[in-house]
Amino acid sequence: MLFDIGSMKNTIKIERARHNMTQQDLAEKVSVSRQTINSIEAGKYVPSTVLSLKISKVFGIGLEEIFELEEGD
Numbered sequence: 001m002l003f004d005i006g007s008m009k010n011t012i013k014i015e016r017a018r019h020n021m022t023q024q025d026l027a028e029k030v031s032v033s034r035q036t037i038n039s040i041e042a043g044k045y046v047p048s049t050v051l052s053l054k055i056s057k058v059f060g061i062g063l064e065e066i067f068e069l070e071e072g073d
Contacts, residue, residue, distance in 0.1 A: 008043070008046050008067055008068070008069055008070065009043065009067075009068050009069075009070060010040065010041065010043075010066055010067050010068070011065070011066050012026070012037070012040060012041050012055065012066060013041050015059045015061070015066060018059075019058075019059060023037040023038055023041070026055070026058065029054075029058050030051060030054040030055055030058060031054075032051065052066070052067060
């Protein structure tokens, strides 16, 4: 099954706020650019499984608490 790029929503921006983290802070912790974090938050880029796992580890929560498929997908 294939999903279009707009079919996944995330709570990264909310989690960053809870952890008092900037996009740059998170980017450095998961070894990507700030622009990549921005694109993920905006729903323009769906991260790889490895990157998704790194992000969830930084926040100390499960993937399903950060990433969710849009209704109907």
